[in-house]
Amino acid sequence: MSTALHTEKQTDTSPFRPRSPVREMQRQTVNMLVIALCVLCVLFVVGVLIYLIVYVLKQGIAYLNLDFFTKLPRPNGETGGGMGEAIQGTLILVGLAALIGVPLGLFTAIYLAEFGRGRFALAVRFLVDLLNGVPTIIFGLFAWVLIVIPQQTFSGLSGGVALGIIMIPIVARTAEDVLHLVPNELREASLALGATEAHTIVRVVLPAALNGIITGIVLAMARVAGETAPLLMTAFGTTFWSTDVTQPMDALTLRIYNFTLSPYPEQINQAFTGSFVLIMLIVLASFAVRWATGGFKRRF
Amino acid sequence: MQQQLSASLASLRERSVGWSIARSGKRPADLLFRGITMLFVLIVLALVIGVALVLVINSWPTISTFGFSFLTNQAFDPVHNTYGVLPAIFGTLVTSAFALLFAIPLGLGASIFVVDFCPRPLRVPLAFFSDLLAAVPSVIFGLFGFLVLAPWLQLTGEPWLNKHLGFLPFFQGQMQGVGLLAAGMILTIMVLPLIVAVSREVMLTVPGAQREALLALGATRWEVIRYAVLPFSRIGILGGIILALGRALGETMAVTMVIGNQASRPGLSLFNTGYSLSSVIANQFGEATPGLFLSAVIEAGLIVFLITFITNFLARWLISRLTRRTGGTHL
Numbered sequence: 226m227s228t229a230l231h232t233e234k235q236t237d238t239s240p241f242r243p244r245s246p247v248r249e250m251q252r253q254t255v256n257m258l259v260i261a262l263c264v265l266c267v268l269f270v271v272g273v274l275i276y277l278i279v280y281v282l283k284q285g286i287a288y289l290n291l292d293f294f295t296k297l298p299r300p301n302g303e304t305g306g307g308m309g310e311a312i313q314g315t316l317i318l319v320g321l322a323a324l325i326g327v328p329l330g331l332f333t334a335i336y337l338a339e340f341g342r343g344r345f346a347l348a349v350r351f352l353v354d355l356l357n358g359v360p361t362i363i364f365g366l367f368a369w370v371l372i373v374i375p376q377q378t379f380s381g382l383s384g385g386v387a388l389g390i391i392m393i394p395i396v397a398r399t400a401e402d403v404l405h406l407v408p409n410e411l412r413e414a415s416l417a418l419g420a421t422e423a424h425t426i427v428r429v430v431l432p433a434a435l436n437g438i439i440t441g442i443v444l445a446m447a448r449v450a451g452e453t454a455p456l457l458m459t460a461f462g463t464t465f466w467s468t469d470v471t472q473p474m475d476a477l478t479l480r481i482y483n484f485t486l487s488p489y490p491e492q493i494n495q496a497f498t499g500s501f502v503l504i505m506l507i508v509l510a511s512f513a514v515r516w517a518t519g520g521f522k523r524r525f
Numbered sequence: 526m527q528q529q530l531s532a533s534l535a536s537l538r539e540r541s542v543g544w545s546i547a548r549s550g551k552r553p554a555d556l557l558f559r560g561i562t563m564l565f566v567l568i569v570l571a572l573v574i575g576v577a578l579v580l581v582i583n584s585w586p587t588i589s590t591f592g593f594s595f596l597t598n599q600a601f602d603p604v605h606n607t608y609g610v611l612p613a614i615f616g617t618l619v620t621s622a623f624a625l626l627f628a629i630p631l632g633l634g635a636s637i638f639v640v641d642f643c644p645r646p647l648r649v650p651l652a653f654f655s656d657l658l659a660a661v662p663s664v665i666f667g668l669f670g671f672l673v674l675a676p677w678l679q680l681t682g683e684p685w686l687n688k689h690l691g692f693l694p695f696f697q698g699q700m701q702g703v704g705l706l707a708a709g710m711i712l713t714i715m716v717l718p719l720i721v722a723v724s725r726e727v728m729l730t731v732p733g734a735q736r737e738a739l740l741a742l743g744a745t746r747w748e749v750i751r752y753a754v755l756p757f758s759r760i761g762i763l764g765g766i767i768l769a770l771g772r773a774l775g776e777t778m779a780v781t782m783v784i785g786n787q788a789s790r791p792g793l794s795l796f797n798t799g800y801s802l803s804s805v806i807a808n809q810f811g812e813a814t815p816g817l818f819l820s821a822v823i824e825a826g827l828i829v830f831l832i833t834f835i836t837n838f839l840a841r842w843l844i845s846r847l848t849r850r851t852g853g854t855h856l
Contacts, residue, residue, distance in 0.1 A: 256745035260642055266634025270717055271651075274658055277669050277714065329572075332565030340559055349566055351841060352573055358768065358837035359576075359830060360775025362803050366826040367576045369810065370583050374819075390576075393569055423558035451662025454777035454803070458810045478664045485668045485782065493672065500665045507660050 278504070285501025288494045293502070298464045298480070304491050308499050310466050311480040314381070315506075317468065318460060318476055319450050321385025326392025326449075327442055333393070334400035334438075339426055350401075357394040364390045365455030373459060381467070381474030384460030388449040395448060399441030403434045436518035443514040447507045453478035477503050577830070584824035586817055595824060601805065603812070608821035610828065612788060616705060616799035620780060621773035623709030623795070624716050629766060631713075632720030639721070640728040641750055658718040667782035670711040675702035675783055678710075683796055698794040701785065706795040708784040712776060716769040723765025723844070727758040764843035771836035775829055777803035802829045 292307045299306030337350055364387045372383035407430050415425040431438070453476075456462075462479040463472075477499055484496035581588075587595055587608055598609020639651055679702030686696040735753040744752065755762075785798025786808050800808075805825045813819040 252745055252748070256747040259637075259747040259750075263634045263638035263642055266631050267638045267651075270631055270635045270721070271654065273714060274654070274717075277666075278657070278661065280673060281665060281669060329565055329569055332562045333569050336562040336566045340562060349570065352570065354841050355834060355837050356569075356573055358771050358775075358840075359833055360777060360803060362775075362777045362806055363576065363580070363826055363830050366806065366810075366823060367579055370579050370823065374815075390572060393572070397569075421552050422555040423552075424554075426558065447660060451660070451664070453662065453664040454807060457807055478662060481664050481668060482778065482782070485664075485671055496668055496672075500668055503662060504660075504665065507662070508657065511656075511660060 281497060281500050282504065284494070284497035285499070285504075288498045289501060293495075293498055297466065298484075298495070299491070301487075302489050302491070306495070308475075308477065308480050308495065308502070310464065311462075311475040311477045311499070312502070313466070313468070314460065314463075314475040314479075315450055315477040317381060317470070318384050318388055318456070318474060319446050321382065321470065322388030322392050322449050323442070323446055325386060325389025326396055326445060329389075330393045330396025330445070331400055331438065333397040334404060335426060335431075337397070337401045338404035339430070353394045353397050356390075357398065360454070361387075361391050361452050362454035362457075364388075365458050368455070369458040376471070378471070379459060379461030379473040381460050381470035381472065384456045384474060384476070385470065387455040387459050388452060391449050391452060391455065392445045395445035396441055399444065400434075400438045403437030403441065404430065406437065407433045440514050440518050443510055447510045450510075451478060451503060451507055453482050457482075477506075580823055580827040580830055584820050584827050586820035587824045588820075590817060595821070596828075601800075601809070601821065603814075603818050606817055608817060608824075610802060610805065610821075610825055613800040613802045613805045613825065614828075616708075616784060616804075617774055617801040619705050619795070619799075620708040620712055620784065620801060621770060623705070624712035624773045625766065625770060627713045628716045628720055628769060632717050632769075633724060633762070635717075636721045636724040636728060637750055637754075639725050641746060641754070655718050655722060659722070663715065663776060663778045664782075666711055666715055667779040670707055670779055670783035671703070674710060675707050678702045678707055682706075687796075694793040695795045698790070698792065698796045700796055701798060703783050703785040704789075704796055704798045705784065708780045708799075708801070709795065711779045711783055712773045715776060715779060716773050719769045719772055720765055723768060724758070724762045727761030727765065727844070728754055730761070731757045760843050760846060764840045767836050767840035767843065771833045771840065774836065775803060775833045776801075777807055780804055781807045 290307075292305060293309075294307060294312060295309050296305070296307035297310055298308060333349070333353065337346055337353075340346075341349065367390070368383040368387040372386060373379055376383075411429055411433055412425055415429040416422070420428070456476050456479050460476055460479065461473040462475045462483065464475065467474050481496050481499040481503065484492040484499065487493060487496070591598065591608065595609055596614065597611055598607065599611050601608050601610060601613070639648070643651065679700055683696070683700035683702070683706070687700065690696045731754050735757065736749050739749045739753045780801045781804035784801055784804055786800060786804055787798040789797040789799065802825050806822055806829075809818075809822050813822045
């Protein structure tokens with residue numbers, strides 16, 4: 226770039242000074258064309274995605290009723306019923322995942338933000354980022370090989386483990402970012418008062434960052450609530466009420482997947498309604514937490 | 526006095542965040558706390574290594590039996606107990622390439638708009654919208670692809686392509702709706718937000734002074750982008766593209782639902798049904814019997830793991846190189 230500018234500079238005082246009206250017109254036309262193209266790109270991207278979301282939501286809301294939350298799926302071909310067991314299963318699985326993902330992610334974040342220096346910390350951060358990019362079905366395979374195959378049964382527990390591992394990098398990275406936002410003066414003040422390092426982190430830094438950490442955790446939970454692939458080979462799905470984590474467990478995403486591929490129109494309608502509920506669950510969780518913890522960044 | 530105080534504060538801070546206290550072992554409680562965080566970090570590291578190890582160990586039977594022919598063999602055939610994933614690799618590459626081919630120009634155009642041309646009142650809704658999209662689960666993209674896009678392709682899209690572009694080898698053959706074309710289109714939609722998000726972020730790191738300098742020289746807005754923004758951010762944009770590639774290569778649900786999961790006559794047609802590596806896993810794990818079959822499914826997973834690991838490694842490295850150059854430090 227610099228060389229191109231430089232050579233032009235030798236023949237003219239400014240590379241962009243119009244040399245002739247024709248060239249000036251050309252430049253302005255190219256400029257307008259590019260802006261128009263960019264506008265078209267945005268319109269296309271936003272248009273397609275809005276169409277997709279609105280379509281799914283519109284189809285879904287048409288079959289939404291109370292039964293959907295409280296009843297089990299009806300046998301093939303019968304109308305009515307709901308996805309109660311799938312909603313319950315998703316909540317249990319996400320809860321299990323949080324039990325694993327939150328402590329591991331949070332302590333990794335504390336290490337990275339407070340203690341981590343040098344090559345090792347860099348390597349850990351890099352690896353956590355890489356973990357974030359690994360397709361989630363891989364963690365499903367992992368839990369399948371380690372838990373499902375030895376136990377000889379699909380189980381909610383194995384699904385929770387797979388989702389928990391997926392949560393770790395999300396929690397770790399968001400929490401680390403938030404911890405970095407806590408001003409160093411707070412740490413210094415606490416240390417100057419004679420508090421120990423551990424005390425400072427637990428009683429001063431973490432409370433100051435609490436809102437942001439909670440936001441990160443809820444967003445991570447919302448994200449794993451939408452996972453399907455790792456649950457296929459772990460929680461597997463069922464159409465009965467099941468709270469036993471050693472047995473197969475249903476999830477909203479699994480039910481949507483199965484009903485989407487179903488030949489029965491009733492089940493396809495249910496799949497749309499399931500998608501509606503899932504999107505609402507995720508969106509409401511993200512907005513509720515942002516609203517409840519709002520103003521975190523404004524505080525500092 | 527003031528200076529001395531701030532100097533001693535600085536040294537205190539240095540000590541409090543460095544390893545010195547831990548080494549000298551002054552405070553047992555602090556050591557314990559550090560030990561605990563370290564322990565959790567080690568557990569996370571062990572998990573990463575554990576995942577890799579579990580995949581390698583459990584796919585060893587097929588690795589040792591077939592070696593490289595696993596990658597070049599056409600048949601994934603439990604009946605004759607011979608396994609290969611060439612069609613799956615083909616399907617994965619074709620759909621991902623298709624997605625990038627369309628998502629890169631669209632995504633770049635959109636992010637240029639958002640960064641440089643977007644009217645202020647539109648910024649917040651657009652950011653809100655991209656957040657919303659990042660949250661939509663892939664099974665819902667799959668549902669849309671299978672129930673809306675595929676039927677439309679079968680009745681309208683593919684006949685139209687065949688009629689007008691049918692002389693190309695890509696748009697011939699049986700029109701079934703589901704297939705490589707549908708999978709590529711759904712992947713395009715899915716990676717778009719990612720490309721937009723990363724390139725937008727990278728373009729925002731271009732110092733304002735650079736833009737202003739070019740504007741002051743009389744450059745048009747496109748020239749500012751062409752000479753100041755793009756050269757500065759191209760490494761980061763490349764990183765974003767590779768990130769999107771990794772995402773496309775590894776995407777499971779949406780692809781599995783629309784790619785057809787059936788072998789069709791070999792050829793270049795995008796109308797063909799096919800497999801992707803992760804759709805093989807999703808479809809076959811249920812029937813996998815212990816032995817070579819099981820091992821073959823896990824080796825497909827190992828390949829996906831390695832490919833996405835490498836692409837992510839590259840992407841993160843490129844992006845971190847850029848943010849380091851602009852001094853993107855946290856504190």
